[in-house]
Amino acid sequence: MMPVEMVQNKELHSYLKRLENYKAEIKESSNNIQFKIKKESGRHVPIHGFNSDGEIPFASNACEFVSEPTGIAGIYARTSIAKGEVVIAENPHYFQFSAPFMNCAVCAVYRDHLYTCSNCRYVSYCSLACMRSDWNEHKFECYGYKIGLIQMLEATILFRCFLQAAQYLLPAIVNFTQKNGPIRDATAAWNFIVQHSLSDQTKKTIIREYLSKQPNGKFLTNTKCRQLMTTSLRLAVFVHNDINIKETWFGQLELTKDDSIRLIAALFMRLRKYGIDKVFDKP
Numbered sequence: 162m163m164p165v166e167m168v169q170n171k172e173l174h175s176y177l178k179r180l181e182n183y184k185a186e187i188k189e190s191s192n193n194i195q196f197k198i199k200k201e202s203g204r205h206v207p208i209h210g211f212n213s214d215g216e217i218p219f220a221s222n223a224c225e226f227v228s229e230p231t232g233i234a235g236i237y238a239r240t241s242i243a244k245g246e247v248v249i250a251e252n253p254h255y256f257q258f259s260a261p262f263m264n265c266a267v268c269a270v271y272r273d274h275l276y277t278c279s280n281c282r283y284v285s286y287c288s289l290a291c292m293r294s295d296w297n298e299h300k301f302e303c304y305g306y307k308i309g310l311i312q313m314l315e316a317t318i319l320f321r322c323f324l325q326a327a328q329y330l331l332p333a334i335v336n337f338t339q340k341n342g343p344i345r346d347a348t349a350a351w352n353f354i355v356q357h358s359l360s361d362q363t364k365k366t367i368i369r370e371y372l373s374k375q376p377n378g379k380f381l382t383n384t385k386c387r388q389l390m391t392t393s394l395r396l397a398v399f400v401h402n403d404i405n406i407k408e409t410w411f412g413q414l415e416l417t418k419d420d421s422i423r424l425i426a427a428l429f430m431r432l433r434k435y436g437i438d439k440v441f442d443k444p
Contacts, residue, residue: 207247209240219251266299267291281306298324301406310399314392322432323396326368327410333357338413347420351427368432376434389433390426397426
């Protein structure tokens, strides 16, 4: 008959062994994106380099974009391209993982130990260099994470895209107000934003595309519409009340409180309805 201590030690050893096996299986599973380790090899470049004059950003110079008026629309190879070659390569601006605190918010590298923002304690980084490089954008959203608003509304990418949209619009708003005086009406401000996005040919970005196109709400359910409006209004109120964000991006507009909130909410709705939902939401 075996002593009790030996039986217990054997069971403990068996348990620890199974636990290690489970950890290994989780890390190897392709369904757990948070454990995927990204190579730190810098920017990826497609075959023959980037086609800077093309209609599709980040596409390879080995490809040619053909629009419909000149033939059958599509992307065609200019030369032989071997199987497995990269024909489009874009480093995404933002990452959103199924579990936080496991990947760097800047470069997406997985680390067992990450730095977190000392203020909000939510956004994580693989290094102090990544933390410092992200501060110019994170400082505008930090308080939103600290109070839990962005997490509660699941607006991580939406808020970052809003900041990018505000950054894109700021030079145009400043230029307009210097020539014509401040905009004091929300409708006039919105019309200016849309018209500028439609006419601007200097920057062909996804954000400009989202702002310039009227989204199709034909298949938007009542529930989804209410959720869209609630999220946009809550974020708009937060932005309006944050002096740092409001003065930095919308200080040139002399709008009343209600008009300011309506304009900012319209920006969130346009980004979410046309762009963010189309890319990230499940049907």
